[in-house]
Amino acid sequence: MDLLSSHRSVRKFIDKPIEESLFQTIVKAAQCAATSSHVQAYTIIRVKDKENRKQIADLAGPQVWVEQAPIFLVFCADLTRLESACHQHKLGAETGWAEQFVVATVDTALVAQNLMVAAESLGLGGVFIGGIRNDPEKVCELLDIPENAYPVFGMCLGYPDQTPGIKPRLPIDLVLREDSFSGIGLEKKASEKSLDAYDQTCRDYYLNRDSNLKDQTWSRQMADFMGKVTRPHMKSFLEKKGFFLR
Numbered sequence: 001m002d003l004l005s006s007h008r009s010v011r012k013f014i015d016k017p018i019e020e021s022l023f024q025t026i027v028k029a030a031q032c033a034a035t036s037s038h039v040q041a042y043t044i045i046r047v048k049d050k051e052n053r054k055q056i057a058d059l060a061g062p063q064v065w066v067e068q069a070p071i072f073l074v075f076c077a078d079l080t081r082l083e084s085a086c087h088q089h090k091l092g093a094e095t096g097w098a099e100q101f102v103v104a105t106v107d108t109a110l111v112a113q114n115l116m117v118a119a120e121s122l123g124l125g126g127v128f129i130g131g132i133r134n135d136p137e138k139v140c141e142l143l144d145i146p147e148n149a150y151p152v153f154g155m156c157l158g159y160p161d162q163t164p165g166i167k168p169r170l171p172i173d174l175v176l177r178e179d180s181f182s183g184i185g186l187e188k189k190a191s192e193k194s195l196d197a198y199d200q201t202c203r204d205y206y207l208n209r210d211s212n213l214k215d216q217t218w219s220r221q222m223a224d225f226m227g228k229v230t231r232p233h234m235k236s237f238l239e240k241k242g243f244f245l246r
């Protein structure tokens with residue numbers, strides 16, 4: 001409980017390598033995540049090559065921590081092993097279904113979150129990197145990611161050289177309902193009040209944290225986020241990789 005409640009993304013690392021055996025232990029623990037129908041539809045690429053790291057760091061932002069982190073991983077949703085199983089058993093593969101996209105993407109997210117928690121439990125810190133989807137085609141080219149696999153996000157890991165404040169999450173009464181989506185939960189007025197209070201909590205957090213101070217509320221940030229198109233290339237990219245065709 002303490003570990004989960006003290007999560008914060010870490011973007012600055014001390015210059016200390018992570019022992020190979022420790023890393024393997026973390027990956028093995030991460031693999032124990034639940035997986036839809038036992039498909040384990042993911043592949044994790046550890047990017048060691050310096051030039052590739054630099055190029056990925058640049059296209060992701062730039063985000064210097066991608067270059068500097070002792071470990072940088074790219075998590076791919078991956079249906080290629082399942083296709084191979086079909087070939088092995090001389091059976092046809094039904095590919096391109098939206099459901100398979102969901103299954104592979106969820107599996108990838110679960111193993112990644114497990115990996116983050118396992119790493120944190122051993123004193124490491126890290127951050128997910130969705131920024132790699134700024135140019136997913138380039139990431140595929142650099143890392144040789146084939147059709148029926150795609151890079152979902154990256155992850156930096158290392159021993160923390162910072163202790164950022166813990167970012168407040170939504171009040172539980174806004175995210176937990178009983179019996180139906182709108183069911184026993186908060187009345188509209190109470191829910192607006194709860195959100196206002198959360199906005200204020202986030203505002204205080206952003207005004208008082210150690211770096212990147214800003215006067216911003218959560219709802220305003222979300223309105224800005226939803227008000228602009230982000231990565232419009234994703235649909236055609238996924239289709240090109242064989243996902244989401246039907």
Ligand SMILES: Cc1cc2nc3c(=O)[nH]c(=O)nc-3n(C[C@H](O)[C@H](O)[C@H](O)COP(=O)(O)O)c2cc1C
Nearest residue numbers: 007008009011063127128129130131132153166167
């Ligand atoms: C899928 C995903 C992608 C993310 N991408 C980035 C990223 O590209 N760069 C970054 O600095 N943080 C990234 N983050 C970290 C989030 O900004 C961070 O988790 C969120 O603001 C909450 O902060 P906390 O993790 O410190 O609690 C990502 C997180 C997730 C789950």
